């Protein structure tokens with residue numbers, strides 16, 4: 001059970017307006033803070049709530065883009081951090097510590113049990129850095145640079161991660177990207193790229209991909225020796241920033257068959273959807289296929305002292321295949337992070353039977369609440385969930401044309417902290433994704449209760465009503 005929100009204003013050195021003035025002078029605007037019209041300064045976090053400097057509570061339905069799966073201020077993680085702080089808080093990554101070895105072991109053994117494949121783990125900090133490491137593994141193993149990725153994909157914003165992230169917007173200011181991925185339509189059935197309907201499409205999109213291998217004139221295969229110019233396919237088993245799109249598993253089973261035929265590696269990006277977000281440890285477990293590489297990050301440390309990493313099957317990452325010094329970063333296996341990651345693995349081991357039941361149940365509960373609202377508001381075009389991954393696609397009255405204006409208005413209304421919940425002033429944190437920026441991509445804490453999900457649905461409806469009034 002999460003703590004109830006408190007509305008007590010903490011002491012502060014600077015007023016909000018002074019801080020915003022300093023921010024406007026001294027902080028770079030190159031991150032994503034200034035995407036929103038409503039700029040907020042948060043002061044405290046606890047359970048499922050963020051608090052602003054006036055003590056107003058915001059129910060967080062996003063949890064740091066699914067990094068804080070186990071709730072803010074989780075005691076188990078905080079205690080693990082404190083224990084490590086008193087024991088071995090700092091250590092150069094060229095030396096070993098117990099927590100690193102045990103964390104790698106637990107991840108690799110879990111993957112071996114799930115997929116029946118032996119592999120090894122390599123740590124880094126941040127999802128994009130781990131993606132970079134995975135690209136090195138792919139290049140080293142295949143000797144090739146080119147990869148497939150999906151339209152709508154998001155794999156990070158470092159230079160190489162931008163090459164496999166679909167939006168040209170992220171690349172345009174930075175010159176030529178010579179290894180830009182070959183982007184394939186994602187099986188996004190609500191807005192099929194090919195204008196088909198899932199009931200009778202016969203997986204047309206998969207066949208279009210397969211067709212690329214039919215002739216050398218389709219640019220990717222040497223038909224004389226059946227060798228593809230492409231080394232790997234980077235997938236998100238449930239597309240994250242692209243709009244929490246839940247694909248039909250049959251698509252991925254077919255895709256894997258094609259990749260196997262031409263020895264193209266499958267890299268599974270679980271940075272956002274891994275660590276039980278979808279109701280299984282890895283989202284790819286819903287698809288019944290085995291990856292060659294898994295990339296993870298975010299929730300492994302519940303958003304504390306970040307650790308990311310990759311797992312690869314032995315052939316790709318054995319000491320011979322990927323010897324010492326192939327990649328390195330100062331903070332890559334930092335002991336505070338590995339100790340917290342180890343605690344996450346312990347929590348999962350203890351709570352797994354409960355998580356397997358509660359995560360899908362709560363996700364469905366909230367999605368059903370929003371489906372009830374859909375009957376009243378045709379602007380709710382599509383609602384879907386897998387585990388505690390919930391998508392709500394906002395549209396115009398026809399229930400299909402994307403409505404970014406309404407989505408933005410609702411996001412700002414949530415962030416203004418001027419809604420009402422439990423008889424108090426409250427806010428709600430949404431996240432927006434999707435190809436048309438009209439999808440609420442929601443990933444609440446695993447420990448959110450049904451009562452709190454009712455409150456979230458109520459705040460959502462208030463924001464929707466006000467948003468509709470605002471945009472007229």
Ligand SMILES: Cc1ncc(COP(=O)(O)O)c(C=O)c1O
Pocket residue numbers: 065126127128129131154155156157236240241269270271272273297298
């Ligand atoms: C699927 C996926 N891959 C990679 C990344 C990049 O991770 P980071 O922001 O930690 O660099 C993200 C971040 O949202 C992501 O969702």
